[in-house]
Amino acid sequence: xxxxxxxxxxxxRPPRISRDEIIGAAFRIxxxxxxxxxxxxxxxxEIGSTPMALYHHVRNKDxxxxxxxxxxxxxxxxxxxxxxxxxxxxIVAAEAIHEVLAACPWIVTVLTADDLLSKPAxxxxxxxxxxxxxxxxxxxxxxxxxxxVWYYTAGEITVRAAAARRRAEADRPIHRESxxxxxxxxxxxxxxxxxxxxxxxxAQDTYSDGLRALVDGLAAR
Amino acid sequence: xxxxxxxxxxxxRPPRISRDEIIGAAFRIxxxxxxxxxxxxxxxxEIGSTPMALYHHVRNKDxxxxxxxxxxxxxxxxxxxxxxxxxxxxIVAAEAIHEVLAACPWIVTVLTADDLLSKPAxxxxxxxxxxxxxxxxxxxxxxxxxxxVWYYTAGEITVRAAAARRRAEADRPIHRESxxxxxxxxxxxxxxxxxxxxxxxxAQDTYSDGLRALVDGLAAR
DNA sequence: GCTACTTTTCTTACATGTACAGAAACTTAC
DNA sequence: GTAAGTTTCTGTACATGTAAGAAAAGTAGC
Numbered sequence: 001x002x003x004x005x006x007x008x009x010x011x012x013r014p015p016r017i018s019r020d021e022i023i024g025a026a027f028r029i030x031x032x033x034x035x036x037x038x039x040x041x042x043x044x045x046e047i048g049s050t051p052m053a054l055y056h057h058v059r060n061k062d063x064x065x066x067x068x069x070x071x072x073x074x075x076x077x078x079x080x081x082x083x084x085x086x087x088x089x090x091i092v093a094a095e096a097i098h099e100v101l102a103a104c105p106w107i108v109t110v111l112t113a114d115d116l117l118s119k120p121a122x123x124x125x126x127x128x129x130x131x132x133x134x135x136x137x138x139x140x141x142x143x144x145x146x147x148x149v150w151y152y153t154a155g156e157i158t159v160r161a162a163a164a165r166r167r168a169e170a171d172r173p174i175h176r177e178s179x180x181x182x183x184x185x186x187x188x189x190x191x192x193x194x195x196x197x198x199x200x201x202x203a204q205d206t207y208s209d210g211l212r213a214l215v216d217g218l219a220a221r
Numbered sequence: 222x223x224x225x226x227x228x229x230x231x232x233x234r235p236p237r238i239s240r241d242e243i244i245g246a247a248f249r250i251x252x253x254x255x256x257x258x259x260x261x262x263x264x265x266x267e268i269g270s271t272p273m274a275l276y277h278h279v280r281n282k283d284x285x286x287x288x289x290x291x292x293x294x295x296x297x298x299x300x301x302x303x304x305x306x307x308x309x310x311x312i313v314a315a316e317a318i319h320e321v322l323a324a325c326p327w328i329v330t331v332l333t334a335d336d337l338l339s340k341p342a343x344x345x346x347x348x349x350x351x352x353x354x355x356x357x358x359x360x361x362x363x364x365x366x367x368x369x370v371w372y373y374t375a376g377e378i379t380v381r382a383a384a385a386r387r388r389a390e391a392d393r394p395i396h397r398e399s400x401x402x403x404x405x406x407x408x409x410x411x412x413x414x415x416x417x418x419x420x421x422x423x424a425q426d427t428y429s430d431g432l433r434a435l436v437d438g439l440a441a442r
Numbered sequence: 443g444c445t446a447c448t449t450t451t452c453t454t455a456c457a458t459g460t461a462c463a464g465a466a467a468c469t470t471a472c
Numbered sequence: 473g474t475a476a477g478t479t480t481c482t483g484t485a486c487a488t489g490t491a492a493g494a495a496a497a498g499t500a501g502c
Contacts, residue, residue, distance in 0.1 A: 108333075112379040112382070112383040122400070122404075122408075122409050123408065123409060125409075126411055126412050129411045129412065139414065139415060140415075140422060143415055143419070143423070144422070144430065145431075145434075147427060147431070148430075148431030148434065148435070151373050151376035151377040151380055151431065152369070152373045152435070153376070154376040155371070155372035155373055155374070155376025155377070155379070156372040156376070158333040158375065158376070159333050159371065159372055159375055161333070162333040179343070187344065187347075188346075189347070189351075190347055190350045190363070191343060191346060191347050193360065194350075194360060194361075194364055197361075198364070201361060201364045201365070202364070206365045206368060206369065209365065210365070210368070210369030210435070212438070213366075213369065213441070213442065214369070214373070214431070214435045216437075217433070217434030217435055217436070217437040217439075217441075218431070218434040220434070220437065221434065
């Protein structure tokens, strides 16, 4: 004879939805309809509930996005083969994080809201800190080194995402153009020199180059 | 005899408010009541107009904030004495930008929306690019160097602002604590080692240290 | 004067995140 | 059974940014 599915022991009204269900539905919406369609109302109807019911499982929309990122990272982050040289280890670990984050631009609004110290990322943070220690840095400085790498990485992602968003809304008169339009070659000669190539130059992906420079500089202390 | 204030020649309904007036009022509100009170409605009543009238002088709220930042930077940015050594020049210029931005946390939402290529900042960008060129970098690499510095700077500001915001809302169970609560010393030994000092370590201001490392690494190419 | 045109302002309306106040659906104690 | 307590859910309401269109206030040509 079939039992009642799970004889609950906790008091109170039994939940009809769960945090996992919310995250799953949110991810579906994100995937199929884009980040703009991911609203609390849309999400509620997706799981057959009401907007405010969500707030019993998630503090607010930002936390939901953080949880989504956690979930995504857990499924996506694969621990790479780490090179033996500590400096390379730092770089590979940072690049792995960067790669995952760069692939999901929707987290940008939350990227800074929590500094990516989610559990799946901890191993990578460990590798970075440990790599710096193996480079000869004292532990405290190694942590600061990780912070510097994180600042650089988070900045790259957010700035690049903003640039992409700006390109997408091509109708607006691009701010940069107007600034670059009348550069005074006496005042800012270098900028005037590259003005026409600025767009192309800044479109290049130089994350790894900058990262290596940063790590080199940090390890050389 | 007093003339009618300015015999207009342009057709159309004469404007009752100006962009400058909007920015001025916005700044007053920002200063006196904080960024949370700076809403389009509040701003409209401040200058005796209606919310939608603002939109004829400003594309949207983000652009308003960018304009505000421009205005603020124009009044605040003072060109510092630049050292002779190119590497130091880059650092001083970057620190000047950082100092101004760090002082007004309200721009964080816009920081990335436009990459600070506003006119008052151009001189500083020039100094950074020129400093890298004088370090021996080809012009293209110098521009990339500036980008790296900007990524690092923007990241530092936004991440730090987010951390401050999080500290301000001290009621919520801080995410970081829960992540750091049960660190497995076998899995992440370094992190477990610094877990109790993490908060203090990351609260330190290490912007300049990281910047120097980055610039050193970039200049060494 | 009047009409056409232009530019700015105002009114109304909507989507969004979320606060707040109960109502609903359980368990436990009697 | 009933009462108390706890947790989850629902309904309503508000502040916000802003889209769309109507109205207002001018100029230019007649």
